[in-house]
Amino acid sequence: MSTNEITGAEIFVRCLMEENVEYIFGYPGGAVIGVYDAMHDMSNIRHILTRHEQGAVHAAEGYAKATGKVGVVIVTSGPGATNTVTGIADAHMDSVPLVVFTGQVATNLIGNDAFQEADIIGITRSITKHNFLVTDVRDLAWTIKAAFYIASTGRPGPVVVDMPKDVMASTASFSYPKEVKLRGYRPFYFGHMGQINKAVEIINSSKKPVLYVGGGVINSNAAKEVYNLAKKLNAPVAMTLMGLGSVPGDDRLSLGMLGMHGTWFSNMAVDQCDCLIAIGARFDDRVTGNPRMFSPNSRKVHIDIDPSQISKNVKVDVPIVGDVRHVLERLTPLVQPLETTQWLAQIDEWKKEHPLRYENGPEIRAQYIIEKIYELTDGQAVVTADVGQNQMWAAQFYGFKNPRSFLTSGGLGTMGFSFPAAIGAAFGVTDRPVFCINGDGGIQMNIQELTTAVGNNLPIKIIVLDNGYLGMVRQWQDLFYKKRYSHVSLGSNPDFAKIADAFGAKGLVTDKTDEVVPILKEALKINDRPVLIDFKTTTEDNVFPMIPSGKTVAQMIDYPKSVEELKMSKSRVEASK
Amino acid sequence: MKKHTISILVENKFGALNRIVGLFSARGYNIDSISVGTSEDDSVARVTIVSKGDDDIIEQIIKQLNKLVDVTKVVDLTYDSFVERELVLVKVSANRNTRPELMQISEIFRSKIIDISPRSITVEATGSEQKVDALIKMLSPFGIKEIARTGRVALKREFEGAV
Incomplete structure (x- = not known):
């Protein structure tokens, strides 16, 4: 060993410093014990010990989504590595830039069924943007540089770097490639x-334009450019689940979310428009329903950085492959303001006739809680949501005013995402409150991360919309399976408030509508630890509007005004099957 | 559905072929044949895949292949003029009576007999897929014992002028 040589573990730490990593979420183990030894001397990088590797990956995702920086994870080999799989798949579907470092058994043991060995490169091949097995310490710095480069450029995504124990113990001289x-x-x-x-030509001849914007807008930091385009064209904006916050929810041009549980008026506008400008969106089945009937009257422009998204589900007239922000910087100056007075008046009328609605009563409605959180935070909070009804109500009733404010598992639909993601977000964003919306099912996946949140004094507001059911599955069983509730009741739920208290967080509980605002205000005052509020809500509420899977706008069910109307809607669903 | 011959250049690295094959299986694309070997550049392997699919499926396949970080070039040769060859080894039952006819067939196909025993001969042939299919059909009445085919390899034709 010459004097200027350092170990792989030390190189690893130096590389993280070169990448200006602030936080690394992880969990130690045998194969990375040497790396952790080197990490003991880190000064500028904080290691956040989660209580499960899945929590570490979701936390890194939350951090990355909230800040736009790369989320970094380190775990050990075998079970440590396999526990990251759901989070990696989640990041892959939602284009989240992550670099996940996994320990690996020593190179001479690979393939021997060694203790804590798993072929994580093989396992994650189809759920990563790319992955690397480092077999020579001299390749380590280059590989880490490449991993950060690949994760954060183009269409972002997760990259796995598998690091065998002996490689990290051997030495090489360090130089970080530029x-x-x-x-x-x-x-x-x-x-x-x-x-x-060509796109400009189509847009300039349009009378009824709609912008359909997705997560690509958030990823390319192009919310301002999209808003400017919408204002210049006087065009309304429908946002996907991942695109919420691109345009302020309270602006007249905002149509809110489109798709299966989108607003009635956004789906109508997309259906009736003569020009659809898809920006950083991928015509996902939850947006299009039946793709052949999606926005049938429009000419379509599609801007996306990933060529494989072009004409994958829906044929478009003008594809533009490129980064949303770069493309809009060149496109917006070329378009003309459009005369859309009538079109916007039509949309206003739809908004008046078919608003998002629910009926308030003494029993708490989840929609009411979200609406009050919106009012109390002026739409400025960072909100994470899980998957299912809680996620849809958060998307519908929290009028996101800023990009990078709604963090949820869109593509993979991962239960247990919301809470660890909120932890990551709370590290990344300290000047705005972080609200974590959960169901009573999802909070029980990764509830162990309460320890992490308490240990780091994170003032996260954990909202449990506790209806005693796996609500979205129950809703489908209600609407499509003759109300045969098969294994969706969570009747033996624990006392969530007591659990929070036991972890050292603050636990609160209520089942009364008139206590919702006072309890939220109380929670907002607690800033030294997490607060969990167990809201015991109505049990069998459904999310509306709804376009049943694979159907069209013609089969859209609005929120029923009465029990009779709900019955009618259900029989329509039956008939359309 | 048209058969497409897709030529792929990929970094000659550990697991690179796996990425390509894995992509086909994960997305439900079909592989009729696949052949792999080094190219003119040692650090790059050439993979030739024959796949069936509608035009939009083939378009997706090519885009998805292009997304793989290790893949440096993808060409669908189908619409170009290209040369293709496949190699086959056929072990076929033979005895004193049938051997002359088998040798005749082999000659017609310009193939070679590369192994012989009292009960069998092994024929080696190269050519287009159709030629190989035809040879196998001609040999099958004699009783085929084993077949090994390489799958198609292909290169774009260089000379594009009128012949």
């Missing part, structure tokens, strides 16, 4: 000018 060149990876940012001109 850049890496990969001949098979060249993200294209600028958009073809010919295509942009």
Whole structure:
């Protein structure tokens, strides 16, 4: 060993410093014990010990989604690595930039069924943007540089770096490459000018335009550019679950969310428009319903950085491959303000006739809770949501005013995402409150992370919409399976408030509508630890509007005004099957 | 559904072929044949895949292949003029009576007899997939014992002028 050589573990730490990593979420173990030894001397990087590796990955996702920086994770080999799989798949579906470092058994043991060995490279091949097995310590720095580069550029995504124990113990001299060149990876940012001109032609001749914007807008930090385009065109904006916050929810041009549980008026507008400008969105089945009947009257422009998303589900007239922000910087100056007075008046009328609604009563409605959180935080909070009814109500009733404010598992639909994601977000964002919306099912997946939140004094507001059911599955059983509630009752739920107290957080509980605001205000005053509020809500509420899976806007069910209307809606659903 | 011949250049690295094959299985694309070997550049392998699918499926396959970080180039040769060959080894039952006819067939196909025993001969042939299919059909009445086919390899034709 020459004097300027350092170990792989030390190189690892130096690389993280070069990448300006602030937080690394992780869990130690045998195969990374040497790496953890080197990490003991880190000064500028904080290691956050979660209580499960899945929690670490979701926390890194929350941090990445809230800040736009790369989320970093380190875990050990075998079970440590396999526990990251759900989070990695989640990040892959939602284009979250992550670098996940996994320990691996020593190279001479790989393939021997060694203790805590798992082929994590094989396992994660189809759920990562790319992955690396480092077999030589001299490749380590280059590999880490490449991992951060791949994760954060183009369409972002997770990259796994598998680090065998002996590689990390052997030594090499350290130099961090300024850049890496990969001949098979060249993200294209600028958009073809010919295509942009064609799009401008279509847009300028439109009378009823709609912008359909997705998570790509958030990822490319293009919310301002999208808002400017909408204002210049006088065009309304429908947002996907991942695109919420691109345009302020309280603006007249905002149509809120579109798709299966989108607003009535956003789906109508997309159906009736003559020009659909899809920006950083991928025509997902939860948005389109039946793709052949999606927005049938429009000419379509599609801006996306990932060529494989173009015409994958719905054929478009003008595709533009490029980064949303770069493309809009060139496109917006070329379009003309459109005369859309009548179109916007039509939309206002739809908004008046078919608003998002619910009936308040003494029993708490989940929608009411979300609405009050919105009012108390002026739409400025960072909100995480799980998957299912809690997620849809959060999306519908919290009028997100800023991008990077709604963090949820859109593509994979992962239960147990919300809470650890809120932990990551709370590290990344300290000037705004973090609200974590959960169901009583989802909070029980990864509830162990209360320890992490308490240990780091994170003032997260954990909202449990406790209806005693796996609500969305129950809703489908109600609407599509003759109300045969098969294993969706969570009747033996624990006392969530006591659990919170036992972890050292503050636990609160109520089942009365008139206590919702006071209890939220009380929670907002607690700033030295997490607060969990167990809201015992109505038990069998359904999310509306709803376009049943694979159907069209013609089969959209609005919120029923009466029990009779609900029955009618159900028989319509039956008939349309 | 048209058969497409897709030529892929990929970094000659551990697991790179797995990424390609894994992509096909994960997304439910079909592989008729696949062949792999080094290319003119040692650090790059050439993979030739024959796949069936509608045009939009093939378009997705090519886009998805292009997304793989280790893949440096993807060409669908189908619409170009290209040369293709496949190699086959056929072990077929043979005895004193049938051997002359088998040798005749082999000659017609310009194939070679590369192994012989009292009860069998092994024929080696190269050519297009159709030629290989035809040879196998001609040999099958004699009783085929074993077949090994390489799958198609292909390169774009260089000379594109009128012949």
